[in-house]
Amino acid sequence: MSDGNCQSDVNEPPCAKKIKKDEKNDNGVAEPVLDLKDFIPSKILNNNTNRKTVCVQGNFKDKSGVALVILEKNAFKEDELDSEGYFSAESDLKTFFQNDIYGNFECFPKSSINGVKTTIIYPATEKHIAKFSQQEVHIIQETSDCYNKLTLPHIEKEQFNLQWVYNILEGRSEQERVVYDNKCEKEGFVLVPDLKWDGLTKETLYLLAIVRQRGIKSLRDLDGSHLPLLKRVRDEGKKAIFEKYKVPGSQLRIYFHYQPSFYHLHIHFTYLRHEAPGIYAEKSHLLDTVINNIEMMTDYYKKATLPFTIREMDTLFNVYETNGYVQKIKPDIKLIDK
C-alpha cells in the first residue's frame, strides 16, 4: 500500500539481522568486510541536493561485480545542539561574509557528530542500478481521448493484482491496523495507516482510505453519482483522524494521485506540513477540489485533460512516445551550455 520510496525500501530490508563488521555468521564464516577506502567510484547515478542524498556506482578493489554506495546526510539530532556538540570549541567556523546583522559561515563540527548514513549494495544488479539512477521524467497532458485510446487499454492489459486490497476490505489482512471502518458496500471505506508511516509521529502522519466499492479505477471514473461516497470519506476520515490523532481537518492534505499506484480508488490523508512523496501539483488532486469540480460539472473527470508524470523507463511512456505525444531526451542536450 506504499507508494514506493526507493530509499526506505533499501535501508530497511525486512527482518534485517544485526551483524557487526567482522562478526562470524552461523556457519562460522566471516561476513565480507567492505570498506569505503576500497571503493572505486565510476558514476554518480543521482544527487538530490534538497534532501542531501547521493548514489554512486562503482566497484570494490580486488572484487568483481558492481557496487552501489548511497550516502545521506543525517538530520540534526536535537541533543547535539549544545556546548558538547555543534556549539563546542571543536567546531571550526569559516566566515563567508558578514553584513549588518547577517553572517554567513561554514561550520566544521567534530567528526563524531557529523555522520553520514551509508548504504552499500553489493553485488548490485541492473535492477538496482535502474532504480537508483536519476530517471528522465516528463509531464503528459492526458485528454479524454488519450485516456480512452492509450491509457485505459494499458491499464487493462497490465491487470494489476488487487488481491491485497480485497484482503484488507474483507478482513483477511491487516485488521489490527484498521483505524476506521465503514462497512457500507456502496459508500463505505477502510482507513489504515500507510506503510510509510510509523503510526505515531504527527509530523509524518499518513493514512489511506480504501473505498469498498469495486471497479472505480481512479479519478477518471468519478462523476456525480460518487459524491455521497466522496463526502463520506472526507467527513468521516477527518473525524476519525481527529479523534485518534488529534490532528484537525484543516491541517490535513486529503488527495488522490493521478496516475495512482494501483487502480482501486483510494484517498491519501497526510499532515499538511509533511512533505510526503508525490504531493506535487502535477500528481495530486485535493479531494475538496474533486468534489467541487464534480458539483460544478458532473462529468468533469470524463471530459477534463489531466496531467500525469511518467518516467522514460515506464511502459506507458512507450505508448505515448509511439503515438507522438512525448519525446525521449537526447543525451547530447542533457547539459545547459554555460
Add this chain to the structure above:
Amino acid sequence: MSDGNCQSDVNEPPCAKKIKKDEKNDNGVAEPVLDLKDFIPSKILNNNTNRKTVCVQGNFKDKSGVALVILEKNAFKEDELDSEGYFSAESDLKTFFQNDIYGNFECFPKSSINGVKTTIIYPATEKHIAKFSQQEVHIIQETSDCYNKLTLPHIEKEQFNLQWVYNILEGRSEQERVVYDNKCEKEGFVLVPDLKWDGLTKETLYLLAIVRQRGIKSLRDLDGSHLPLLKRVRDEGKKAIFEKYKVPGSQLRIYFHYQPSFYHLHIHFTYLRHEAPGIYAEKSHLLDTVINNIEMMTDYYKKATLPFTIREMDTLFNVYETNGYVQKIKPDIKLIDK
C-alpha cells in the same frame, strides 16, 4: 520576485559586502566576532528532517540580545566523491547491520569535507524569530463568496506595492536578466530567472513570466478572455526556455500559486524534477489545467472553490478565524498521545 524562501532570503542579503572575520570596517572598528562556542542555545525553533536544516534561538556569552543560528547540512559536492574525499582511509565506517547484499552503516568522513552551512542573525528581532519558527498551517477552502467578502477586501486593504514589477515591465530594472520579452500590452509578458535560481544549473531551473497586462490580480480574475494570453505564455515561454536552456516543455512544471505572493499575474516555470518551494497540490495550479478548466467553463475561476494554505500568524488567518472558517490549534492537543 522571489516567493519567500526563508533560507535564501537570509542567506543572500542584497549587496552583501564580503567582510572577513576580524577585518576592520570603513570606520576602523573591528566587526563583532561571533563564535559558536559562545552560543548558548535556548530553543529549537524549527527542525526540518527532510532538508536537514535546523534553526536554534539563543544568545552569545556576555552579549545582550537574542541570536539565531541556522544550520543546514551541505549537499554532496561531486568532486568530493573520490579517494581523497568520502572514499578515503580517513572515513571511519560504523556498521549497523549487514543482510545479504544490503549493508547499513554510518560514515564519519574527515571534517574538512563535511561542512555545515551556518547563518547567524545577531541581534535578531521578534520578526526574525517568528519567521524562523515552525508555524501552524491550515488549509482554507475559499468559495467564490468567501473570496468576495473576505479575501478581496483584505487584498485591497493591504495594497501590496507593485512598483518593482512595473520597473521590470517598463525596462527600468533587471533588463540584463530578461530571457524573453513579448511587448504586446494585452498578451505580452516578460520572462526572467527567479531570484532563487543561479541561472545556470538545469536541476534547479526556475523562471517567472510576468504578464504585461495590469489589473489581473490572480487566478481568480481569469476567464475566457484571457485564453490567448495564457496560451502565449505557455507556448512562447516553453520555446524560449528550450532555446536558451535546452529543457523541453515536457520537463517543465508551469504553474500559478494561489494565493500568490504578489497580486500581479505571474506564472512559474520550474524544472520538473526540481522540488521548488510551494509546488504542492494545495498551493500550485498547472497552467495547462487552468487553460483546460476555462475552456470547459469560461467562469470556472469565478465560481470554483479554491484551497489555499495560511499560517496562524498571517493577518488573513484572523479574517477567516473571526468569521468561523478555521480555528487556531490549542496548545494542549499539539502532540499525539503515544
